[in-house]
Amino acid sequence: MNLAQGECFLVKGNEVSIVKQEQNLKVSYKTVTADDAGQRLDNYLLRILKGVPRSMIYRILRRGEVRVNKKRAEPSYKLCAGDEIRVPPVRVSTAPVIIPSANLHSVQNLKDRICFENEALIVVDKPAGIAAHGGSGIEFGLIEALRALRPEFSFLELAHRLDRETSGCLIVAKRRSALRNLHEQFRSRVIKKRYLTLVPGKWDRRLKLVEAPLVRNELRSGERMVEVNFKSGAPSATGFDIVEELNDATLMAAMPHTGRTHQIRVHCAYVKHPVGGDVKYGSEEFNDRLKALGLKRMFLHAAKITFTDPVSGKLLKVEAPLPEELRKIVEILKK
Secondary structure, three states, rough: OOOOEEEEEEEEEOEEEEEEEOOOOEEEEOOOOOOOOOEEEEHHHHOOOOOOOHHHHHHHHHHOEEEOOOEEEOOOOOOOEEEEEEEEEEEEOOOOOOOOOHHHHHHHHHHHHEEEEOOOOEEEEEEOOOOOOOOEEEEOOOHHHHHHHHOOOOOEEEOOOOOOOOOEEEEOOOOOOHHHHHHHHHHHHOEEEEEEEEEOOOOOOOOOEEEOEEEEEEEEOOOEEEOOOOOOOOOOOOEEEEEEOOOEEEEEEEEOOOOOOOHHHHHHHHHOOOOOOOOOOHHHHHHHHHHHHOOOOOOOEEEEEEEOOOOOOEEEEOOOOHHHHHHHHHHHHHH
């Protein structure tokens, strides 16, 4: 599907076709600014070609319709300030944005879940059950919803991730410079996160730190599984504090010192206190007990995040309250 003279790509939903080019549609050239330097080419195109599906981005890259400094470039190419990018004509259907999500009500309420916002970033209290971003069979995630709800911002990118069933503080950058700053804070471990989780049994008060290397495996189904492996695992550490002892359960605070996939969930399971409601690494018996009490999700909530404001340089502490459905379980287990 290569373009002939006078033709352009038409994107409508997930369908792509070639149509006769309109008078105002033509090849455009973009010059990479210092603020965009360091970004992957595919992510840059996704941002400037709003509404174009990721599959289409890779198609025009694969066919050489996009050029960087007059040459073909890989999707993973890191942009440099001053690069000239050739962008082919792409006309996107102007149909209204539809949020294809079973969690439509939660997505539409995102505007009421903003914990903090300034000119550089937004901290959102992500609801459980919504992925941080689309992909891997998920059409629409929180970042896509936020872009739809806040179209006035040309740049909105996740600074980090939360598992789909985890709720709580999630940082979204509104500037490329802020995103780079936040990524550096994560790399240097300046950013601190505090999660709340419910585990079965009585936690040993002497157990303050779990250090167990983790390795990520991918099953044939594409599902990711993480396990403790002292031979080939990456160094991983999580700090723990008891928040409240309950009826044959403990409300815990978990502070990851490293940022491995499913780290808190696997470390809790490793010390025989798996996260409540975790169907992948959890206890079926404990999960059934919580389900009988009305819990319909995993009990893991990113309650607090502490970081340096990229604009002012001041230390920011942002908190997201424990969701009502989790508070109810805690109250029941106090009796």
